[in-house]
Structures are given as structure tokens and as C-alpha cells.
Amino acid sequence: MKLVVMGLGQCGGRVADAFARLNKRARARRKVDIILDAFAINTDITDLSGLNTIKADSSHRISIGGQKTHGHGVGKLSEIGADIAKESGDKIIDAVRKTRGFADSDAILLVAGASGGTGSGSIAELTRQLKERYFDKPVYNLIVLPFQQEERTEARTIYNTAVCLKSTYLVADAVFLVDNQRYVNKDITIINNLMDINERLVQPFYNLLCAGEERIAQYVGAKVVDAGDITETLAGWTVLGEGRINISRSAFSFGRSSNFRGRAIEDSRGTRAMDEALGELSLTCDPRDARRGLFLVSAPRDEINMGMLSDVAGSLRMVAPNALIRYGDYPRTKGSLDVAVILSEFTRVQKITNYFNRAIELIKLVKARQGRIEYADRKIEDIFEDIPVLL
Ligand SMILES: Nc1nc2c(ncn2[C@@H]2O[C@H](COP(=O)(O)OP(=O)(O)OP(=O)(O)O)[C@@H](O)[C@H]2O)c(=O)[nH]1
Ligand SMILES: [Mg+2]
Known part of the structure; x- marks a missing residue:
């Protein structure tokens, strides 16, 4: 994009x-x-x-x-x-x-x-x-x-x-x-x-x-996230974040682990990176209030498989059950597995409601000082209308 x-x-x-x-x-x-x-x-x-x-x-x-x-x-x-x-x-x-x-x-x-x-x-x-x-x-x-x-x-x-x-x-x-x-x-x-x-x-x-801009075949994901997916995801209040898990391999190991313990750790990398991305969101919010979401797993090609992608999708669905979720992979990074996540179309964001409420209090105070005390009796929705719009 x-x-x-x-x-x-x-x-x-x-x-x-x-x-x-x-x-x-x-x-x-x-x-x-x-x-x-x-x-x-x-x-x-x-x-x-x-x-x-x-x-x-x-x-x-x-x-x-x-x-x-x-x-x-x-x-x-x-x-x-x-x-x-x-x-x-x-x-x-x-x-x-x-x-x-x-x-x-x-x-x-x-x-x-x-x-x-x-x-x-x-x-x-x-x-x-x-x-x-x-x-x-x-x-x-x-x-x-x-x-x-x-x-x-x-x-x-x-x-x-x-x-x-x-x-x-x-x-x-x-x-x-x-x-x-x-x-x-x-x-x-x-x-x-x-x-x-x-x-x-x-x-x-x-x-x-x-x-979505990659043209070299080896870096194009099995499930590409392109400009269309992103624009379809974005609406209204939106937050984003990214989580990263370092992939350190010893000089003697190639590909995926054959040992069951090693394999289990590898398989959980995607969901751990998703957890981290959700912890790193650009604003504290409740993902249950999001109506749309998108994530992208970027990792070396041999780290990505459909099972892992669906595990990551599952873990996002758990926390954002009301969101339509799009996702894809990007076999590009070296040495790390990154999950970028967007949550969008929030129906409620507490921090924003707080700003509106505090601004309404300030407006009430100013108007009261100007002698317009009837403000005290007005409903909050009516006063919200009094927050000016700069258009
Ligand atoms: N993240 C981040 N926040 C910044 C930066 N510079 C200023 N801020 C924040 O932006 C707000 C102030 O806005 P500014 O961009 O400085 O104001 P302005 O648009 O230049 O407006 P005036 O200076 O009043 O004409 C404050 O909340 C700052 O903390 C920056 O480089 N990065
Ligand atoms: Mg300035």
C-alpha cells in the first residue's frame, strides 16, 4: 500500500x-x-x-x-x-x-x-x-x-x-x-x-x-495483505500495534526443530507475538469493542504455515470476538517473527469519552461564569452538541 x-x-x-x-x-x-x-x-x-x-x-x-x-x-x-x-x-x-x-x-x-x-x-x-x-x-x-x-x-x-x-x-x-x-x-x-x-x-x-508492494516471488505471502484489505479494515476509531519474537537458531540447526519441546515453542511464536502486539497497542482500549481487525505475520518463509496463521487468528478472535478479521503473511523478515495488528471501527473508546466529558465540564463552567447557569439542568447529549466542530 x-x-x-x-x-x-x-x-x-x-x-x-x-x-x-x-x-x-x-x-x-x-x-x-x-x-x-x-x-x-x-x-x-x-x-x-x-x-x-x-x-x-x-x-x-x-x-x-x-x-x-x-x-x-x-x-x-x-x-x-x-x-x-x-x-x-x-x-x-x-x-x-x-x-x-x-x-x-x-x-x-x-x-x-x-x-x-x-x-x-x-x-x-x-x-x-x-x-x-x-x-x-x-x-x-x-x-x-x-x-x-x-x-x-x-x-x-x-x-x-x-x-x-x-x-x-x-x-x-x-x-x-x-x-x-x-x-x-x-x-x-x-x-x-x-x-x-x-x-x-x-x-x-x-x-x-x-x-502488498512486494514483487519478488519469494517474498510474496501465501495470503497477501494488500491495499484493498487495509482500506476495507479501516473505519472510524482505529488502533494498531506490533509484537516481535526473536528467532535465534544455533549455527548448527537448520529448519524447524524435530524435538517435541522445541517444536512446541516454535509453534507458539505466532500467538506470543500476537499477545505482545495486543499489549503494545497505540492506545489502551477494549478489543471487544472493535468491529474490524487485521493482522499480518512477517517471518522467514520456513517459519510460516497455515496452522500457525489460524492459531494466531484464533487468539485474536478470542479477544476481539465482534470483529471481522482479515489476515495474511509476509515471508520477509530475518531473525524475527513480527505480528502487526490493526483494530478498527470501535463502537466505544473510554479514553475518548473521557475527553468529551471533561470538555463538557469545562464548557459548562465557562458558560456558568458568563451567567448562563441553566446549563446545569441540560442533558449530557445536548451539551455534547456544544463541543465545537472546526469545519
Ligand atoms: N509523539 C509526538 N508528540 C509530539 C511531538 N511534538 C509535539 N508533540 C505533542 O503534540 C502536542 C502539541 O502539539 P504541537 O504539534 O506541538 O502543536 P502545533 O500543531 O505545532 O500548534 P501550535 O504550536 O499551537 O501552533 C503535545 O501533546 C505534544 O506532546 C512529536 O514529535 N512526537
Ligand atoms: Mg507549533
């Missing part, structure tokens, strides 16, 4: 940069292209120049809203981010449309941090404009949720996040949710931590996107 990736704001730009590196790796090691082009769009010029891999010309690092912000960002005011996206949509879409890869891409992925101003405010509006122009191309969003610390210290964090989530859900074909807090590592400094998080959050896409 081939994507065009557009990163909005600082977080979005850096994650798009990580996707661009993923493509470098796919090209160098596997001779396939999975990210046909990557863009960063920001109101902050300094952030644009801090990127490493996205091409440095002005049609790949696109500066917007210069008149409103003088190149310094929108300072968390996502309403301004949305206004700027409304004004700059044409400029951005023109830049993207002209690139070599756009026509050949299977989908567009827009990325933003939910709690900031530029990315959070512009992502839904740009998604809407892209969908309007390219109605036959899926447009997905990847939303990065804030750290717990950010939620504690600033009310605006919760409000922006809720507004962004509500807006993006209304327009995108699917919304990948990535929770920064899931990746926290207290031992390293924040910037390294962010770079580290970015590399880790794009990693599950690597095998998933490469698998």
Missing part, C-alpha cells in the same frame, strides 16, 4: 518525517516504495526547518498563515489553526497534487497532535477539503493524544483534544489514535523521547505497507 503523508503542526511534521524515513528504509532494504511523498505544513517556520528527511523545498515544507502568525505558530488556539486551514487549503492541496507520487497513492494520511493549535485546528478542515476534491481516495487521520502531564497542567489541552477528535471523526475515513502516554520512558530527555516515540509509532506500518 502506498501513502502520501501530510504532517500538520510540529507533532504532525515530525511524525511525517519519521514516515519519510520509513520509506528510505523500505527502498534501501526491500526495493519498494510505501510513502510516495511526505509533507510538513506549519504556521511555525522554525519547526519546519528542524525536520531531517522531508525534502527541504517550499512545496514539501509548506509555511501557512504567515500574515496571522508572523511565522510563530498559533499558540494553541486551534480556532485560528482552523481559520488558516480554510484560507490555505488550496495552496496546500496544489502543492501536494503536483508531486510525482500523488496519483499513484492508495490513500492520504494526515497527522497532527490533538492538543496543539496548528495541527489540531487544521487537520479536520484539510481532510474535508481533500475528500471533497478526491472523493475516490481514502483520507485517514493519525491523531497523537497528549501526555498525562500536559492534561494536568492546562485545561486547553483537554478542550483542544476533544474538539479535534470530534471534528476529525466526522470527516476522516478512519482515525488512528496514538497515545503519547503509552510510550513514556522516564529515563531519557523529552526531545529524544519524542523522536523515539515517533519511530516507535510508525514502526507497525512498515511490514503492513510493504507486504
Whole structure:
């Protein structure tokens, strides 16, 4: 599957940069292209120049809203981010449309941090404009949720996040949710931590996107996962993860173990990698609420067999019994067995409900302060309507 990736704001730009590196790796090691082009769009010029891999010309690092912000960002005011996206949509879409890869891409992925101003405010509006122009191309969003610390210290964090989530859900074909807090590592400094998080959050896409692009027969799976399988899986709230089991063999052993104990350990590798993938999901959620799922087993060819694939499918079905599950294999990796999993079309995500509830509390508080106390008597569904939509 081939994507065009557009990163909005600082977080979005850096994650798009990580996707661009993923493509470098796919090209160098596997001779396939999975990210046909990557863009960063920001109101902050300094952030644009801090990127490493996205091409440095002005049609790949696109500066917007210069008149409103003088190149310094929108300072968390996502309403301004949305206004700027409304004004700059044409400029951005023109830049993207002209690139070599756009026509050949299977989908567009827009990325933003939910709690900031530029990315959070512009992502839904740009998604809407892209969908309007390219109605036959899926447009997905990847939303990065804030750290717990950010939620504690600033009310605006919760409000922006809720507004962004509500807006993006209304327009995108699917919304990948990535929770920064899931990746926290207290031992390293924040910037390294962010770079580290970015590399880790794009990693599950690597095998998933490469698998359907392989043209060399020995690397094509018995059951291929291609762009069609992935687009059929993606709808609404979506999470993903990857688990890895190292396969260490002694220099003297070839192929599979003949010893029963060794064979049992080998046979359980797939399900163990699936367990790990489910433990590494990009957001804590209840898989029973997912309506669709997909997994891909990537391993050396002699590690993959139909029995193992159906065991892995069985273990996913146990935890996600309400999901229609697609799957496939990819005989490509050396030294490890990887399972990448996507769960999609969630009917309920507790963490998102919490953002909405907390934003409603904030809105009530503000309105009450303004003397509109009747808010206290209104039903929650009615107040939900009052969470603004940035479209
Ligand atoms: N995973 C990850 N999160 C990031 C990164 N940079 C910022 N964030 C998170 O993104 C949120 C802030 O969004 P930003 O992208 O900095 O904001 P912006 O879109 O540039 O908007 P303004 O600066 O307000 O104009 C916070 O929750 C940060 O923790 C990054 O490189 N990786
Ligand atoms: Mg910024």
C-alpha cells in the first residue's frame, strides 16, 4: 500500500518525517516504495526547518498563515489553526497534487497532535477539503493524544483534544489514535523521547505497507495483505500495534526443530507475538469493542504455515470476538517473527469519552461564569452538541 503523508503542526511534521524515513528504509532494504511523498505544513517556520528527511523545498515544507502568525505558530488556539486551514487549503492541496507520487497513492494520511493549535485546528478542515476534491481516495487521520502531564497542567489541552477528535471523526475515513502516554520512558530527555516515540509509532506500518508492494516471488505471502484489505479494515476509531519474537537458531540447526519441546515453542511464536502486539497497542482500549481487525505475520518463509496463521487468528478472535478479521503473511523478515495488528471501527473508546466529558465540564463552567447557569439542568447529549466542530 502506498501513502502520501501530510504532517500538520510540529507533532504532525515530525511524525511525517519519521514516515519519510520509513520509506528510505523500505527502498534501501526491500526495493519498494510505501510513502510516495511526505509533507510538513506549519504556521511555525522554525519547526519546519528542524525536520531531517522531508525534502527541504517550499512545496514539501509548506509555511501557512504567515500574515496571522508572523511565522510563530498559533499558540494553541486551534480556532485560528482552523481559520488558516480554510484560507490555505488550496495552496496546500496544489502543492501536494503536483508531486510525482500523488496519483499513484492508495490513500492520504494526515497527522497532527490533538492538543496543539496548528495541527489540531487544521487537520479536520484539510481532510474535508481533500475528500471533497478526491472523493475516490481514502483520507485517514493519525491523531497523537497528549501526555498525562500536559492534561494536568492546562485545561486547553483537554478542550483542544476533544474538539479535534470530534471534528476529525466526522470527516476522516478512519482515525488512528496514538497515545503519547503509552510510550513514556522516564529515563531519557523529552526531545529524544519524542523522536523515539515517533519511530516507535510508525514502526507497525512498515511490514503492513510493504507486504502488498512486494514483487519478488519469494517474498510474496501465501495470503497477501494488500491495499484493498487495509482500506476495507479501516473505519472510524482505529488502533494498531506490533509484537516481535526473536528467532535465534544455533549455527548448527537448520529448519524447524524435530524435538517435541522445541517444536512446541516454535509453534507458539505466532500467538506470543500476537499477545505482545495486543499489549503494545497505540492506545489502551477494549478489543471487544472493535468491529474490524487485521493482522499480518512477517517471518522467514520456513517459519510460516497455515496452522500457525489460524492459531494466531484464533487468539485474536478470542479477544476481539465482534470483529471481522482479515489476515495474511509476509515471508520477509530475518531473525524475527513480527505480528502487526490493526483494530478498527470501535463502537466505544473510554479514553475518548473521557475527553468529551471533561470538555463538557469545562464548557459548562465557562458558560456558568458568563451567567448562563441553566446549563446545569441540560442533558449530557445536548451539551455534547456544544463541543465545537472546526469545519
Ligand atoms: N509523539 C509526538 N508528540 C509530539 C511531538 N511534538 C509535539 N508533540 C505533542 O503534540 C502536542 C502539541 O502539539 P504541537 O504539534 O506541538 O502543536 P502545533 O500543531 O505545532 O500548534 P501550535 O504550536 O499551537 O501552533 C503535545 O501533546 C505534544 O506532546 C512529536 O514529535 N512526537
Ligand atoms: Mg507549533
